[in-house]
Amino acid sequence: MIRFSIITCTYQAAAVLQRTLDSVLHQSYPHLEHIILDGASTDDTVSMVKHYMEENEAQEDCIHDIIFTSERDNGLYDAMNKGIMKATGDYLVFLNAGDVFPSPDTLEHIAGCVGEGETLPGVLYGDTDIVDNNGHFLRHRRLSAPKKLTWRSFRSGMLVCHQAFYARTDIAKQNLYDLHFKLSADVDWCIRVMKTAAQQHLPLRNVNAVIVNYLAGGLSIKNHRASLKERFLVMCQHYGFCTTAIFHIWFLIRSIIRKLCEKCYFLIIFFFISLLQRIFAALN
Numbered sequence: 521m522i523r524f525s526i527i528t529c530t531y532q533a534a535a536v537l538q539r540t541l542d543s544v545l546h547q548s549y550p551h552l553e554h555i556i557l558d559g560a561s562t563d564d565t566v567s568m569v570k571h572y573m574e575e576n577e578a579q580e581d582c583i584h585d586i587i588f589t590s591e592r593d594n595g596l597y598d599a600m601n602k603g604i605m606k607a608t609g610d611y612l613v614f615l616n617a618g619d620v621f622p623s624p625d626t627l628e629h630i631a632g633c634v635g636e637g638e639t640l641p642g643v644l645y646g647d648t649d650i651v652d653n654n655g656h657f658l659r660h661r662r663l664s665a666p667k668k669l670t671w672r673s674f675r676s677g678m679l680v681c682h683q684a685f686y687a688r689t690d691i692a693k694q695n696l697y698d699l700h701f702k703l704s705a706d707v708d709w710c711i712r713v714m715k716t717a718a719q720q721h722l723p724l725r726n727v728n729a730v731i732v733n734y735l736a737g738g739l740s741i742k743n744h745r746a747s748l749k750e751r752f753l754v755m756c757q758h759y760g761f762c763t764t765a766i767f768h769i770w771f772l773i774r775s776i777i778r779k780l781c782e783k784c785y786f787l788i789i790f791f792f793i794s795l796l797q798r799i800f801a802a803l804n
Contacts, residue, residue, distance in 0.1 A: 604692050612688075671715045
């Protein structure tokens with residue numbers, strides 16, 4: 521049976537961490553370990569995790585292995601690297617504080633997408649929903665996971681959210697996060713993982729489901745402009761300057777067209793509302 525290594529990185533996030541812990545605790549799939557890496561938080565994180573570990577031990581069935589460390593690190597990607605090196609499962613699942621599985625059988629569904637005795641695909645991936653600080657649904661992620669994914673697919677943007685991208689652990693250990701990148705190391709990492717999978721002739725499999733509810737407002741959102749610049753450099757490194765420049769020109773044109781369409785949409789709605797108001801006024 522496939523074993524998942526869930527990696528949760530957290531720092532001063534007690535306000536949203538509990539729902540992540542509960543989401544893992546209530547997974548029906550038993551073959552998993554949960555690696556929790558705290559950056560030496562001073563809020564209630566440590567006591568919260570200790571209570572979670574006690575809850576897990578008290579369960580009769582589906583007791584998960586939990587590894588917990590609370591120590592200073594050199595940022596999110598450094599913590600993720602530590603998690604990768606501790607992982608012993610077949611696949612990595614990054615589920616940071618505030619992120620949750622959509623349902624208790626999410627991992628069971630994903631495991632069922634790999635046949636018994638089949639060579640493990642290089643990556644299992646799916647779709648993402650965005651949630652707010654209270655865990656309420658906001659929207660589907662704008663970029664949907666493609667039916668077929670290759671390392672070249674990310675020329676069109678990060679088509680698969682990092683938390684919905686389950687890399688084989690052995691491949692991930694060969695491709696740790698590049699700490700030179702402060703905001704877009706996840707993009708670079710996903711591309712390198714897919715390249716390694718292609719070199720080993722391993723498929724990348726779409727599990728055809730939403731597999732994570734992702735908390736809005738990550739590092740790249742909070743530092744949007746700097747993130748875009750760094751992402752451009754990442755793409756140049758993998759796809760070359762000319763290809764990256766052409767795709768980014770298209771991104772700009774597409775964005776302008778979208779904004780114009782949205783503006784026209786609101787103008788049409790405003791026109792019909794005004795028209796209805798005049799009709800009702802005339803009837804009265």
